[in-house]
Amino acid sequence: GIQVEQSPPDLILQEGANSTLRCNFSDSVNNLQWFHQNPWGQLINLFYIPSGTKQNGRLSATTVATERYSLLYISSSQTTDSGVYFCAVERLKAAGNKLTFGGGTRVLVKP
Amino acid sequence: GAGVSQTPSNKVTEKGKYVELRCDPISGHTALYWYRQSLGQGPEFLIYFQGTGAADDSGLPNDRFFAVRPEGSVSTLKIQRTERGDSAVYLCASSLSPANYNSPLHFGNGTRLTVT
Numbered sequence: 704g705i706q707v708e709q710s711p712p713d714l715i716l717q718e719g720a721n722s723t724l725r726c727n728f729s730d731s732v733n734n735l736q737w738f739h740q741n742p743w744g745q746l747i748n749l750f751y752i753p754s755g756t757k758q759n760g761r762l763s764a765t766t767v768a769t770e771r772y773s774l775l776y777i778s779s780s781q782t783t784d785s786g787v788y789f790c791a792v793e794r795l796k797a798a799g800n801k802l803t804f805g806g807g808t809r810v811l812v813k814p
Numbered sequence: 815g816a817g818v819s820q821t822p823s824n825k826v827t828e829k830g831k832y833v834e835l836r837c838d839p840i841s842g843h844t845a846l847y848w849y850r851q852s853l854g855q856g857p858e859f860l861i862y863f864q865g866t867g868a869a870d871d872s873g874l875p876n877d878r879f880f881a882v883r884p885e886g887s888v889s890t891l892k893i894q895r896t897e898r899g900d901s902a903v904y905l906c907a908s909s910l911s912p913a914n915y916n917s918p919l920h921f922g923n924g925t926r927l928t929v930t
Contacts, residue, residue, distance in 0.1 A: 804856030
């Protein structure tokens, strides 16, 4: 099956700092999503971004499908950004949100 | 409802018992998914429904696991003869019909299952 690798595995930030999280995947995809799992375990969909660039407030994401990677940018980080960020993908020509998740990047934002 | 609703939020059961986990998807979402998340890992796909039928159940670990969605809305995940290794958070998610395109996945808060 498709492999999804996220880096770095852990990230400690000072409040106000910017950061970039990376997701590499081993095969062509037609579905890529970024999620944030907060410390209470709730998974929130941040972006549906199989290609291109999107922005939502302080967060933005870019997927370069031809090079098989995606980046999530966090700007002016806040303590509420703490949690685990997951990238999840589905192979090209598949349909149905049968997503394969990466191992996640654990982010701690210190005040 | 406003989001995906899962009940119970926590379930503790003894090894060998039968459990049922319930999911109520977002209104209007025809696709429903079950995932399982073990501690420190990302969610893993179990089964996907499009309407009432299971479109893909390739992630179910064995025949002790079964899921239904009889009226195309609420779904129940059933686990027979539970084992300690079944302990995990079971996540339900829904999305608009994937049909010929994909759409964002929205998760519930999960059911934390502990098998003693």
